[in-house]
Amino acid sequence: MSTAAETHDDHHDGHQDPYHLAHHFDTPQQQFDAGKLGIWLFLTTEILLFSGLFCAYAVYRANHPEVFEFAHLYLNKPLGAINTVVLLFSSLTMAWGVRAAQLGQKNLLVGLLALTILCGFGFLGIKFVEYRVKFQNGELWGPHYNPKEMPGAAKDEDDRAKEDRQREAERKKHEEAITVAALTNTVATAPAGYHYDQSKYAPASSDNVDFASISPEWVRQQGSDTKPPGSIAETWHGDPPVNAQLFFSIYFVMTGLHGLHVIAGMICIAWILIRATKGEFGPHYFNPVDFVGLYWHIVDLIWIFLFPLLYLIT
């Protein structure tokens, strides 16, 4: 990306040439090829940065499938789907923008880049709405996980605190049992409710999911800020699984890091938008538009993977 502005080098001959050729390249083609290889390598590093997150996702989903099946019910599928469409559309405008730059259609290029940035704002706006609901309802990670909406009968604060204390006591008891077992070389048995009980948290089969509750009315309500009370209770029967907060850890890190990349992409597009208004791009020189376009597509692509992995689990 940085090849673009290297014409102001101290030992360049001074005047701007239409190819923006930096002093250490022999031909514009060589400069373009170098930039293209550079941006593809950079995109590889971006994929690898996210690969750690995808790895964590895979490990925890394999180890705790019930957590993912349960906690993803808190996500707002319609909003996620709308965001997917917004990003896909922005990829279209971006790709079209690259073509406009290659053909020297300055006004079209400026318009398309502006539209792409607008889509970026749209995406972030919708994401903000989703985040706000989660923060309001305590659907958060680690120690902050304290959702208002839980399956089963509605529980008040006191009940939940009591349950927490009870679970903690059971956990301690179990740890002691393990220590004793290790010392006496016997087998420890976990108290009920502590270990993952396969039968208890088995994936919901078609028998116990109440499909009748997923009506068009229900879907429409997803679009609003607040969810109808009891919707999770209707889709999830039985107690919530242990460690459901793990899903929100992964959800917030993945979408948060992706959001940062959207912002970075928008800044890059704004930069080439300004250069486009000055008419710097044309058939001879469109490298930065092409490279920023590739970056924007990778940001889009990562979301294409995030959406089904997080929102569409069952």
Added chain:
Amino acid sequence: MTAITPDFGRGELLPPLEDNYLTHSRGILSWIFTLDHKRIGVMYLVSVLTAFFAGGVMAMLIRTQLLKSGGLIWPGDAQQHNAFKAYNEVMTLHGALMVFMVLIPGIPGALGNFVLPIMLGAKDVAFPRLNLMSYHLYLWGAAFAVLAIVMGGVDTGWTFYTPYSVKTDFGGVEYMAFGVFILGFSSIFTGLNFIVTIHKLRPPGMTWFRMPLFLWAIYATALIQVLATPVLGITVLFLIFERTMHIGIFDSRYGGDPILFQHFFWFYSHPAVYIMILPAMGIMSEVISTFSRRHIFGYKLIALSSVAIAAIGFLVWGHHMFPNGQSTMIDTIFSFLTMFVAIPSAIKVWNWLATMYHGSIDMKTPMCYACSFLFLFAIGGLTGVFLGTLSVDVHLHDTYFVVAHFHYVMFGGTMIGFLAGIHYWWPKMTGKMYNESLGRLACLGVFIGFNLTFIPQFIMGSNGMPRRYASFDPMYLPYHQLSTIGAYIQFASFLLIAVYLVHSLYSGKKAPVNPWGAATLEWSCCSPPPHDNFKFPPQVGDPYDHDAIVFDERLGGYVRDESIVPELPSNAPHHPLTHEL
């Protein structure tokens, strides 16, 4: 002057230019914001050596503490944990500084930046601005490391293992982790730059198998930098989230798994070992061929073994975690792959030995370091095979045997290679010759001091002395004392190196264009090189063809044999440099 015959792309007969990269422009800002790869390389060299000095002082503190079984500087016993906090911090900083600020950026950042484009006959790296940004990021990373010390220090060891790194009450962990994150990006951008430069800026005639082997090594290194470092980035980012927001991915209180941290960490940090050692191996190929005055033996095997090491290096990370709760199956696979990586390393060593065989060996300072490398790296590499053996590793895991092993590879390999490279390219970088006798003496001092430091550590490690402890059982006392004496000898030798290198800058003999008789392209460029390196892509020949290069008494350096005239490209009507004289 008029008698100079145009000898395009060689320049051996030319007097040094008045205008070189050091004198091209003046002022501190012309250095800080330079886009010239040579200046960036020199700035890297100064920064890396400064970090090396700081890390070295910490090593001295560690060794001095261990002169007494109860601890000499920070005395205490096993019940007084607080007494050892300062030791833990110094031990952590020594590791973190040396790994992230010396070993990883050292050879690629300093020597690679300086030499790579000239070896290619290019004017600069592909992205000069990105190159400068890498260096600035390096400085920011270093600044965060200093901030970490100010904000309460780090006592986790350089590995930042969870859960300890999450719950330690030292406040600097997240700052250090962020520093490592930034240094990682510096490393990624350097690697990206080098890959693109090697792919796209090779001059006509330089095919892949006509590249100097240092470039192959740097290329393999750059591949690892680009493909492994992002994973470290996300890992330390997770660690920061864990400490500041309790995100829970590595925290078993919230359902996370601390072992996952170790997998992520070593997925980067084992290949990082090859980021450190591969460039040093590249230097070995250059130095050994030059000073044996023989064509490198087994060129293709050395070149491809670099890539093989890079590839296999990605698949061995689990050997750091044999006793940490992996399945026996996984342990066995990682053990096998670990031994497998020894094969390409051994291919290199045997090829270097074959190059020296029947060569006319000239024991100049870089060659002294090269011979030390062969000896020390062989020990480091072979003890790695011991540690890769499952049953042996269970006994030796986390003992001083491991400490000695990786110091033999990291110091005996990378740092010795770095020193060989500094001495080899010093005349080219500075235009000055250093004192050869002092150079050899210091090399001997480093070699003796190093072995005295770490051979006792092998013994006490196999006897059960755990690593990272601030105090120890009196039975290990003689080994620790020998080790400390060795460390002092090393430190004194390094001071000697610093003295004669700095001295050479002021009153060293002027360096000829080609003082060693090497055939790679950087030796056909003036010493120090001009700002633009080459006006035209230079003539590319075999980088190890020493037969065509003969010693010239008049110049005190080597020149290309006049009877062997290279073909001139048709677009080179006059000498690229004569019109400037």
